[in-house]
Amino acid sequence: MFLILATAFLDILGIGILIPVLPDIITHFGVSEAWNPYSQGIYSIGMFLGGLVFGRLSDKYGRKNLLSVTTSFNLLGYIILWLSLSSGIISANLGFLFVVFLIARFVSGLGGAGLGVAQAYISDVSTSATKTKNMGMIGAAFGLAFLIGPAIGGLLSHWGIEYVILGCIVAITANLILILTVLKEPIKHEVEMHADHVPFYFSRPMIILFILSFGGTLAFSAVQSGSTQYYTDVFGFSGDQRGYTLSLVGLIAIIYQGGLIRFVRNAFSEIQMIQIAIALMSLSLYLFAVNRITYLIFPIIALFPIAMGTFQPAINALIADKAGKEVGKVMGYNTSVISIASIIGPFFVGTLYTMSYSLPFYISAGIAFILFIVAMIGLKK
Template identity: 40%
Template sequence: MYKKGYFTLGNIYNIGKNKYIFIFSGEQYNIFFHTMKKTEKYKIKFSILFEWYFLFFSLYSAIIHSYYFSQMSSKKFSLPIILLTILLDIIGFGLIIPSLPFIIRGFGLGEHWVGITFATFSIGMFLGGIVFGRLSDMYGRKHILMMTSFLNMIGYIFFAFAGNIWFFMFARFLSGLGGAGMAIGQAYISDISTPGDRTKNLGMTGAMFGIGFTIGPVLGGLFGNGSHLILGLAAAVIIFLNFLIIAFFLPDIKNKHLEVSEESVSPMDFHHHKKQIYILFTLTFLLSIGFSAMQTTFPLLLADRFSFHEKEIGYLFGFIGIIAIIYQGFLIKYVRKILDERGMILFGFSALILSFSLFAVNPFFLGIFVIALFPLGQGSINPAIGSLHAHYAGKEVGKALGTNASMLSLGNIVGPFLAGYFYLIWNGAPYIVASIFFLIAFLFVFFGLRNVEKR
């Protein structure tokens, strides 16, 4: 036998009659020919060598160029890139929503497990928001975004190959930890935005949510067919692409937020404006309870009341996403000229109270117009809350938005459990309960944030 050390990389050797061996990257590849002329031999040798070296130098060049591109701390590139990473996160998450009730039923479990699944994801996001938000203030957004993206990808791989409900739940928990990256993405946007542009730029994250919830659920409804293998692998590929974009193209912004003091390590301890920040946390908590109640039961209600399947559910989520894109991508800047952050939050909760209470009792074809108010309400509230956090928290904005994401997740734990219980009583009950939580939040804003200054 011939040893690899006796050969030269890239050469072809005759080791027997009509039998040749080609040495490629330290390995032996046998090539059989009935006849081989000398010119053909060198032609093959040159062709394979050219492809090998071309691949090597192309890969090397791509890495070097993407590295230097990622060092360009230019707002021209950083904003669209971070918005793209948020979009890919939402597409991956949205893929599984239409099929989730059918996947749970495939495990032979009842509808209340849909709520437990959402709650498990939210527990992971709750813990991830607290931990990774603080770490992003200390060590920079980019490195922590890479970490959360990697966790998210592993979670979707486990999701794809889950053979029982407990492994399935563990996969959702991991993806929840990685889902905290969306809050860090908002902190990144706050870092690169001026006070005047902050609400508008954070509103663009809402547009990314709209696009993601247009593309993700539609694709999931069309191709999922209740298969967590297909959906999990598709989501993992999307998140892996997201990881590569963050690693090679997202500028590593250096800013004042990395100078945060080491004294305050508690996620609920802030140096300034504690009362206002706590009110914002309360609003996020109440909003998430109501909205997660809708997310948990919406596919079930459509399936039970209107006999919808994954495809139709995906289309309806796509409709909601299109409304969100139009409002948060184009119209919100005009609303912002009329209303300050407090006014936007009041308007948002008013829209949600109206839409949820009417949808609970209206037939579907009347309710479809009410559904359009869902993204208008949420799209007004979230960017305003994010902007106020940036204003009040200052250099602790990463911790504030991370804790805010944890409050969102905490509400997403409570909401699905409540929704599952009330859904068994009446399928419209979760929307009435959600409207009550929105009303409480409205009163918090009306009385607690009365003196928010216009900027």
């Protein structure tokens, strides 16, 4: 269990290192920071395509083998990104290099589909009683990466953007070595590869879960792709301050998903956890949109990792339980569902943000409220 959590940590550490300086990387190519959400959308397109393929293949060829493949794609993406920023290595106009940057984000997105494989691995080594807690642990690993990563990225940015990307490359290289040399294959799933005509995937409970997974990601995309620039435009935060704010969110995620989530699971069922989390998501997004007092940002953003830290482990555990032996395939599909929302979300946020800084957060709060109604009506104990 520790090794797959370490793998998840190193994988997301690269993203954590990169996120605080993404707006600076984009302006380096002479384009507006408004392209930041769109670049994240390109990443999500890669993740969507990878999710359709890699989770299913992991059922047949093994979790370890496919984690090696996805991590290799991730590493290749960061290497291409580093080359696009290294004018001493490649001499070309900024427009061409920006296209190379977008290609790099797409390739890393393909590697990001390893999330579904990692979740399938977690499901393989978990019982029904421990599945939600263990899904929460992978969330805690993500939180730790977002605690450490932005701080590393902010520090490395003082020497130059290229050093930030080198930090990402080191993290992903270490992850690939860990997977190839130490990580063991869990119980192998021998699943017949057949056309997707099985009615199970279109059953009412699974459709409801996929809708909630999609909608929750879409609503939360306002925070993921819009909050970094929002901190600067509304509250005047510097790059370092943005990084520290992301680290605070990561710290809360670690504490909550690494320890407190088990007490929540003991008190509530997965269905109740999903319903409570979506309600909290709607409330926190609304408060974030209306607030203009700097010191109130911090208690408000503390609600974000609690809401998502409750929602994601619970819904992932429910989906994995219903998947049976095809857990890799179904978790891969869920990764693709999430990716579709992550593709739409940044474009949706970027467009609304140009109209009003707060508009994406108001709309997202409304989406979460609708999801709450769907969860109350559609999920049955």
